[in-house]
Amino acid sequence: MRCASRACVLGLLLAGARVAAGPPDAAGPLPPATEQRYAGAIEALRRGDPEPALGAFAAADRLLPVADYLGYLRVEALLRSDDLAGARRAAEALAARFPDGRVGRAALLLAAQLAARAGEEPRATALLRRYLLNNAESPDTPEALYLLAASFETQGARENAAHTYRELTLLAPASEYAAGAEDRLQALAQAGVTLPPLAPADQLARAERLLRAGVADEARAAAAQVASTTSDRDLAVRALGVTASALARQRRYEAAAAVLEEALARAPDDGRPALALERGRLLYRADKSREALAALEGVDDSQEAEAAEAEYLRGLVQEDTGQLAEAALAWERTVARYPGREIAASALWRLGWLAYLAHDWPGAADRWTRLRELAGGQRYRTPAAYWAGRAREQLGARAEAARLFEGVRSEAPRGYYGILAAARLPDKPPAPPSPPVELPRDPARALGADPDVVRIEMLRRLGLP
Template identity: 30%
Template sequence: GSLRARGWYATARCRIELKDFPLAFLALDALDQDSGRPAEWTADLLMLRAAALDQGGAPEQAWPLFRRLWVEFPTSPPAGQAEALILGPDSERFVAAGVAPVITEQDRLDRVDRLLGQAAYSRALREIEPLIEAEVSPEQEAALRWRRAKALSGLRRYSAAAAEYERIFKLSGESDVEAAYQMARTWDRMDRQHQARAAYQEVWTRFPQSDQARWSLFSAGRAHQLDLEHEEASRLFELLVFTYPGPEPADEALFQLGWMRYLDRRYPEALAFFQQVPLRPQDAAFNARALYWQARAWDRMGRAEPAQALRQELVEQYPDSAYSYLARHFAGLALLPWPPPAGGSPPGALTQGPLDLGVVENLISLGLVLDAREEVSWQERRGATFSPAAALQISRAFLAAGEYFLAQRRVQLSFGPRLASYQAPDRELWELAYPWAFPEAVSQQSARAALDPRLVLALIRAESTYRPTIRSSAGALGLMQIMPATGRRIARSLEERNFETERLQEPELNIRFGCYHLRQLLDRYRIRTGRSASPSAADLILALAAYNAGERRVEEWRRRFEKFHLGPDEFIEQIPFSETRTYVKRVLAFYQIYSLLYPQL
């Protein structure tokens, strides 16, 4: 299996070091024929073959491989080595060998595209600049500026990105609808609503038959809505519903029409719109939201009976949603016994006897978890499929080894549709998908910060899916995704000596810092809202929004919507940033699931 592939890989490296190139090529050929080899090895294998050819006296055969490395794998370490060989002083060797070491403009464009695809935006931007400065046709310039705009957007340099999209639009003779749409979206991201609305209007009035027109109409309506211009927002949403009927975004426009009437305390009208929102197949969060706000509209109208009936339907149909959490905390609904208690009969496919997985289980039992993971991946790449019993056995083994990400991933891959449709009644499947991860650190640090450990686990799942060494594109690190600056501030507060940023990838320290940070946010909002008791679900919603978007923005949003006297659940829907709005709902949904699975706490 995978061990044999790794053996060939090690053999190739050793034979090249020993200048034994025939045996090196034998090992590399064996790897080329192994369909189970990891894709991430491709760059290393190219480098090994190119080095063997170069050192073995065939630089003319090595050159195309070095060039391919530089173009197709620009972020890999071998690409840096290849660059030094083909673009540095050593490139003269290839000339002497009769090779014309030419990097074409298309090579450079392909390399930039791969840098963009791998989110290496700074490097992509540096390599685009000289290409733009060269003399090119208007069509070529537009293509280059598209790449530059993407890099600038990835770096969150939105003002410069908007200027690029405007240039592209003009270069196209004002016919490129996607450039106009992206310019509007970029203004929107900068919270420059006046420019965004004007740009969105340009799209739907000039290009009414395009796909971007309906989304521009929706986004313009949403911009007016967030600026509290409900009359104009309603006009645009109604125009969208009648002009572009069907699914997205017309169904979302229907909800927003109801939502604005709800905020304006026109509850019968709000209810009528909420009831018109069509349910989406396979979108539990969308459907749960419609049910929840129908219930809240009935509440506001003083009709407790239909409101309670809708909430009961909500928690039965969508028990693991954020809206079930809200119904439980703000309407007093009790936790339902879901999934069935431990010890219930699993589905038939899971009642099979132990499956002999041989190498995988032995590797895990020896503590060689990464080798076990690679063996599983190797078998999958070769086309193997796992029976439900095998998948369950693998997940159990990873869980026992403390590899929580791998345990839940295997369950999600094998049982995802059943979990999503709540057709997996076995509690063990849910406990593997939502494990009690890092039990000692979570228990100790949550107790130290006076937090519910289930909340801490929900946040860990939302932030990192239990991966201790993960690093976000913004630089946040570890299980609870602590930014380096936040980590340094917390280290000073906790008098943590010898703190270095990389230590945020240590599970115990990251959980301690994350719990401390969340506890501080909860306490601040408890004080600001005047509640003297321990932090409530209302404080939690504000704290989670601040954990994701920052306290300054949360305070700005609260001031902006102060006239509506929003309740905590209403505040969630009004959060302007879709990323933060989704994040808060995700954490609450995961908290709901952990509360259902581990109610004894």
């Protein structure tokens, strides 16, 4: 098995890496002479000379904040000295001491690879299983699965190997290791190792992972295959949803809407409002306004969240087609029926703009003032206050407008609307500043005792920034 992790982690160590949590009990600062010796050993290792690292890091304080990094560099020095057995023992010990850290996980993976290189496949298998048991969500899980399958294959356990290769193709179908696993599965099949067909649910789970990874074409094909072959209605509807999502990722909105039309025909009653709403969205994005409005008619009041979104979207479609009166009615219904939902705030925001652009200054001011009071209107609070002030200006209520602008400037003095509001306020002496926050002369001192900062600073001084 190849030592990909070794090269990767060594590169992180020697070129600079993101710092993970250090040992729980850190020793004090290194004496300057020791620090210089460690830095010199790291530089020598960069140049290809492992001897200084072997001497320096063998006796490194186990409580140092960077003990895991120094331990991994010692493993690398042993490897460069061709002491594979010593490197493996050191890697296993390092993994045992730091099981939850990034460096400890890399050491465990490296120990498994070194065991395999030494022909100790059962030990490699045990180490890889331990890695997968404790690090199922690690970015290196696909590599560990591939190495485990290869270890099974080397030991003649070809069926176990095939199952593990398949698991890799299911859990990480977009990874480079999945492509290699597919090749090995084909080779094992030619050698007579056959696996039962994947269950439709597993096929669909794979398609969903492909979609999350951005492999839309393959996800669409896999999901469409499930939809066309399964007799499970719920699974078929879910598969059609994945197919539509993949098409939407490719901006094929009309095609995606057609797939959802098929899903609607097969979906249970309680699942139809969400599908109809999504179909309406897709048709709207495809510039099919008439069809979008027709699709939204399929969203009834049985599901409040979908009904609220559909009413708001209906207003957007009508606004885009110049039906401003109809759009206003749709948004008024959204606010009246669903005042506690965030979408009601969006509807009231749009109503304010319809009024403002029609020079209905009282209507605009009223809507934007109401918007600030809605439970779901928090994200509109500042812009609504600013534009309510602008509407008050148009009405000649300059004192009220100034009060609103002052509130915006106070809430967001350096924000977009705060700057705009300040420009519309009459000149006046600035308010007395708040007492300044007391900071030490050297701001770094405020963090000086933080364990992570201590660790970062020590890595920087050792030449591992």
